Amino acid sequence: MLHWKQARATVESYVEGWRSSNREAWLSLFADDAVLVDPAGSPPIEGKEAIAGFWDKTHSLGMKLNPQVSRIVVCGAEAMLVFRMTATAPDGSGMSLDVCDLFSFDEQGRIRQLRAFWDKGCMTMISAA
Numbered sequence: 401m402l403h404w405k406q407a408r409a410t411v412e413s414y415v416e417g418w419r420s421s422n423r424e425a426w427l428s429l430f431a432d433d434a435v436l437v438d439p440a441g442s443p444p445i446e447g448k449e450a451i452a453g454f455w456d457k458t459h460s461l462g463m464k465l466n467p468q469v470s471r472i473v474v475c476g477a478e479a480m481l482v483f484r485m486t487a488t489a490p491d492g493s494g495m496s497l498d499v500c501d502l503f504s505f506d507e508q509g510r511i512r513q514l515r516a517f518w519d520k521g522c523m524t525m526i527s528a529a
Contacts, residue, residue, distance in 0.1 A: 404474045406509040411472050411479050414503075414511070418467045418485070423455055431510040438516035463487040463494060479503040492529035498522040 410429055417426025427448060430436075436445040436454060445454050458465075470482040481501040488494035500517040 402477045402505055402507055402509055404476070407474045407477065407479050407503070407505050408472060410505060410509050410511065411474070411481050411503060415467050415469055415481070415483065418465050421459065421465065423452070423459075426455065427452055429511050430514075431506050431508075431512050434511050435513045436516075437514070439519065440515045440517050461487075463489055477505045477507075479505070486526070488526065489528075492526070494526045496524045496526065 414426065414429055416422070417429065430448050430451055432448050433446070434448060434451060436451050437443075438445070438454070445451055464487070466486045466488070468484045468486065470484070471480070472482075473480045479502075481503070482499070483501075484496050484498050486494065486496040497518055499522065502515045502517070503511055504513045506512045
């Protein structure tokens, strides 16, 4: 049975993977058959290879990503992460996005499913400095 501390550590590592732009560390948190739905209601991204494509697409814009955690809640083999992702370009322009991620984990503490909840009302544009 998955211990809550292991689930919390996975969520914290997930955030750190974004913060440090560490693709391999971030991808290692997902089960091989994981499903990512971002945002919820959009077509699922299935399997680690497809999730790697999601990472690559997100990082292809050349933005610095900085997640700021508001709350992590772990209940058994599930967790909720509430955070603000700020994405900034070299000129200082960008956007922030308020997100609630819902995770489920396998017995090894890897992410089995991740559903991200956000919409256009969660976005704030940032002007260049």
